[in-house]
Amino acid sequence: MTARRIKLPLFVGAGLAVALLLAFLVSPHASSQPDGLNKVAVDHGFADQQKPQALGDGPLAGYGVKGVDDNRLSTGLAGIIGVTATFALGLGFFALVRRTRRTQASPPTTAGTPT
Numbered sequence: 755m756t757a758r759r760i761k762l763p764l765f766v767g768a769g770l771a772v773a774l775l776l777a778f779l780v781s782p783h784a785s786s787q788p789d790g791l792n793k794v795a796v797d798h799g800f801a802d803q804q805k806p807q808a809l810g811d812g813p814l815a816g817y818g819v820k821g822v823d824d825n826r827l828s829t830g831l832a833g834i835i836g837v838t839a840t841f842a843l844g845l846g847f848f849a850l851v852r853r854t855r856r857t858q859a860s861p862p863t864t865a866g867t868p869t
Contacts, residue, residue, distance in 0.1 A: 777837045819831045
């Protein structure tokens, strides 16, 4: 196994560990003040016209995990779930790209063709 093949998983694993740790420890300290479009809506007086979201009662709605009573723990767990889901989607995407590139790079088989 080459040094690059050993270093890449360690680098990705360390990055994932740091992201999970930050998601769990830092996300409970995020500001509860409205931001982005929410702040614009409040500032311009049309925030009361918003419609309920389709996933507003979902298991991770409101940056927390439904059923976990401790607010800090709930927010930290939601951060971990979000990081894990994002990592899994990214890993799946890159595996698909890699597999597609391998099949395109391999020469066509000529089994059964007389030479």
